[in-house]
Amino acid sequence: MSSITGWAASAAGQPLERATFDVGELGVEEVEVAVDYCGICHSDLSMINNEWGNARYPFIPGHEVVGRVVALGAQAKGLSIGQRVGIGWTADSCMHCHQCLSGDHHLCAESVATIGGHHGGFADKLRAHWAWTIPLPEGIDLASAGPLLCGGITVLKPFLAYDIKPTARVGVIGIGGLGHMAVKFAAAWGCEVTAFTSTAAKADEARGFGAHHVVASRDAEAIAAIAGSLDLLLVTVNVPMDWNALLNTLAPKGRMHVVGAVLEPIPVPAFSLIGRQRDISGSPTGSPVDIARMLDFAARHDIRPQVEMFPMSQVNQALHHLADGKARYRIVLQNTPA
Ligand SMILES: [Zn+2]
Ligand SMILES: [Zn+2]
Incomplete structure (x- = not known):
């Protein structure tokens, strides 16, 4: 015993x-x-x-x-x-x-x-x-x-699952526990990274984590200005956002992927998906092999x-x-x- x-x-x-x-x-x-x-x-x-x-x-x-x-x-x-x-x-x-x-x-x-x-x-x-x-x-x-x-594999899993290329443009919504790791992984993956944060004080830190651009996540004009540009938009927040405006930042065939536990339903207008063949998805952590790969990648890139x-x-x-x-x-x- x-x-x-x-x-x-x-x-x-x-x-x-x-x-x-x-x-x-x-x-x-x-x-x-x-x-x-x-x-x-x-x-x-x-x-x-x-x-x-x-x-x-x-x-x-x-x-x-x-x-x-x-x-x-x-x-x-x-x-x-x-x-x-x-x-x-x-x-x-x-x-x-x-x-x-x-x-x-x-x-x-x-x-x-x-x-x-x-x-x-x-x-x-x-x-x-x-x-x-x-x-x-x-x-x-x-x-x-x-x-x-937990957090690291959660944010890296969509890169593995959907074969995200280093040439992709990746947005990360929320620069917190999950989001700051997502920015580091996406930057090390080779992607062009846009961080979305509602906290102005986090902008410089997000750049320090590897973000190439920072957008205020409650600024409708700033969000509209990057419409149609992102291949992957990773949602790491657990609060409601202007989802339709954010969906419209996706390029044709772009994907919004949810890893934050947003308790309120996310409304999805069909035309936001149909016209540009966009996807919405979510995932939990990853398999033991995914976790081992993530750890190897993190060790190699000192993430x-x-x-x-x-x-x-x-x-x-x-x-x-x-x-x-x-x-x-x-x-x-x-x-x-x-
Ligand atoms: Zn956890
Ligand atoms: Zn089983």
Whole structure:
């Protein structure tokens, strides 16, 4: 028998409290990972507050884990004790459905979210299936790598899924936790990048992340001025926008791709799509292979999320910092070495 000690939410909206949970024997295909760093994603906050109605309590949030393998189940493959690994949004999937067997494990109907009925990474240790325990490449910066494992793959996945070319013009709506990583990835991919932000103070920072142009996302005239120019428009915000004006920034065959959890429906006038053969799509994170490719690309191009560090013991202060919209741009919790 074995236990995990972490920072748990006992009910919706409650501050996290340190608690220990008996987690039983390690499953044969499971890996136990000692947590060194864990990023805080906006989804952790949404789940703590049960904004999506599917949280199960008590649970330990945290799904951007950087750590070391400390125990391996008898059937856990491809990993060794002490190896540096990362775990993102998904901790397990069935491995036998068509999606899993096609390499689209992130679309598995039986997948287990790292923080969905499963204890996450604001803890000393966590467990995941070996296939979802991703080896970290040499050269990756461990302290800032956590946010790549959820946010990073979320913004890079459309480039992989839709074969976005380096000659593409890419717009990123929202320069926050996701959006600042999207700008860095799109610039490293070779694209011409336009950042859309409602915060004038972020314009210079967006250019620092690699944006070639910055457009005020509430300025109808500025948006109209770039109509018909973008091949990919990545939506990373979770608030309503002037969607039709933004759709009209797309070039013929352009795509608006949604990765921000906008809760209000997005109205889509049919003629905005039809006349120029535009697409609208969305995606969650990515498969284990997508995540490994993303990490290799990030290591090669030295793409580091811009992070603020908090000790794990100050997790509640860190969550307030995020909830207040003050995070620039991601927060990482650090465990004190034992
Ligand atoms: Zn996340
Ligand atoms: Zn499956």
